[in-house]
Amino acid sequence: MASTKKQVSKFTWKEFKKQKVLMIWAAVFVVYGLIFCYIPLFGWLMAFQDYKPRTGIFGSEFVGMEKFTQLFSDNTFLEVIRNTLAMGVINLVLTFVTAIAFAILLNEIRLTIGKKMVQTISYLPHFLSWIVVTGILHDVLASSGIVNELLMNFGIVDKSVNFFAHPEYFWWIVGISNVWKETGWNAIIYLAAITAIDPSLYEAAAIDGAGRWAKIKNIIIPGIMPTIMILLLINVGNVLNAGFEVQYLLGNGLVQSVSQTIDIYVLKWGISQNDYAIGTAAGIFKSLVSIVLIVVANQLAKRAGGERLF
């Protein structure tokens, strides 16, 4: 008994030594994960307390689910959930479709230099911070900005439109600015997937008389389908991360009922109003919904027999 045990341990030790470098790196990330992802979960206790910074987590009184009840009886929070979901879905659909379409179109360009140039220029906006992008948006959409100039010159409108004063435009402004900023960047991964497709397939299709459209439909799209599915799954889990900076910076009093996201709500109540408990409760809710979304999406993918995460 003792000898087997010794043997097992000796075997592990040897194995461990062999993979020493890998183990050290793995350990670094395990520790990183523990410190930054798991230890902070301890703070979730605040959501069940009448938390006061003076008394801290150990001294504050437990109030059960009271903060959650308060949260869900607040109309603003329900509005905020709606906004987050709406903007999350709009962002997801728009950026997804445009990135795939863009990658396929770019792939069809024969002139290498033109292709490289378009690709480089199109992913540059990704490196701009949102504060810069919102500045640009404010200028472009201002009453004397380029968009209004164009609309007026083409006679589509006769008076300049104040885009930020209309709640019904806000989600789309956010969605389109996301497209502008991220399409080029997101297309890179699809372009890489397209490059990985076996060239002999194209040749075979050409011999069968397939044109460009037929090649896209029958070779490229099925070829990048696994990539699409995996990215879709990851992004579905991210739907509730619909953004913070862009809504925070673009919003104003007139559109606040459609512009605020869960993250802004957490900041406003948790930090500005000093009600850490309600901020934490909102954060927990967001995490739970994200987990549910990702599990559901994964199950659907499993049913459809496609790629999945777990």
Add this chain to the structure above:
Amino acid sequence: MKMKKLATLLLAAAMLTTGFAGCKNSDSGSKDTEGGIKEFTAFYAVPGTEINDDNEIQAKIAEITGATCKETWLTGQTASEAIGTMIAGGEYPDFIDGSDGTAALYDAGALVALDEYLESGDYPNLTKFWSEAEWDKVRQDDGHIYWIPQFGNPYEKSMATDPAEAFWIQTRVLKWADYPKIETVDEYFKLLEDYNKANPTMEDGTENIPFTILCDDWRYFCLENPPQFLDGYPNDGSVIVDPDTKKIIDYNTTDTAKRYFQKLNEEYHKGIVDPESFTQSYDEYIAKLSTGRVLGMVDQKWQFQQVYDTIKQQGLSEEGCNFVPLGIRIDKDTPNQWQSEDAINVANGVGISVSCKDVEGALKFLNDLLSPEVRILRGWGIEGVDYEVGEDGVFTRTDEQWANVSNASYKASHMCPYSYMPNYTGVLEDGINASDPNQQPTEFYKSLPADVQECLSAYDCETYSEMCGPINPVPGPWFPMYSFSNTMTTSTPGGTAWTKMGEVKHEQLPKVVMSSDFEKGWSEYMAAYNECKPEDFLKEMQEELDRRIEEAAKHE
């Protein structure tokens, strides 16, 4: 397997300890440098400009007081966010002014009680900075004093030259109409309309914007609070106090409020109110004013002070693009109470945090900052360099000295006002010179742009303040009530109502102004407003008003 676990644990432990050690090291606290000069840190939750580390006057003050203070200011956040983040981190600079987050700092136990130190007599300048009755107003519900209000304290007499809030108008508009007397909202907008009809553009062809409204985040008071002044009441900020009946009145629902917003609605549809008012950011607003296109607005002068400099640099003073204040009301016979005498604002002040390791030293520093020679250094600078002394003891500045002190890089490397530390306004200890050079009577008029000089003399006034109207005595011991509403948090029903009212007003008032059917817009606004339970808020305000009157009675 065991070894692996052990290694992970060891590593984790190592990282954790380094992590904690890191926290310890970054602890704030005063340090003694070689010369025995103490170094303090300060954070003020208001926008401001940092000065250089090798600032000359700061070094001079350090020679006298034996200490310096590195000051940092709010950038890119609201005060509550910055303070909330600090509380969550649990570490503070030595000195802290929380602005809107002051109550939160107190709730979090982040401030040191100062009353025993102040009563000890070791800090005479500080102790006598406020009267006993005033110090009592700053006491929190546990009976202690946690912060020192630093403003609104004139030495001997007030030398104020600027009103805070007013309706502002460009001098070119008044000049065009031959400097008429403008007293009411209707007259004000009529003048803007007439002028804009006759002169739709500036000299270079840029179109005028007759009236714009600053509405960005917390600065939206420029939209919502004029009804209290128009009705002839002073700036209690969040409510009107009837000085006779001692009752709280909600200025959001008065007839005057409705009339004012109806006026704005009409003017909006006439194209007089800037359609971008409600969506522009503060920066865009300042940029707009700086072009000289905007004929008028409601604002507090400190918010657009820098516009005077940019107008000057662009040579727009000759065109008459500088702003002067008008103390207008809803009707001619309503009293003009735009300006009040200085009153202590008990809601804010500079406090000493629990992270400070040398509370006595910090208080001694504040005490020394109030000594006569340091007050001169903070306000005027160095004799012979920043100002000259005449034979009669009157301080003056040459044009070159004025140019120096309005230069940003000179200010950063040379001037050190410690502007958020306690300081008197009014005059210096000599009783002759103003504490703030900008308020020195001989200097003030000289420093005005030409068009403002012309305009003021046409109205037979010497300062902006005189043009705006009388400076009224403080109406009662409760003034100003905003020092209470600023400390409200969502932990009480009144505070919750106050927060919600703010949100509703911020969204609905622009809608009311833009609405094509004013009556409908107004009734929708009122419906949403009443849902916030304003009565909870008003009840708590009334209780505080009664409490303040009672407290004041004890000192009589």
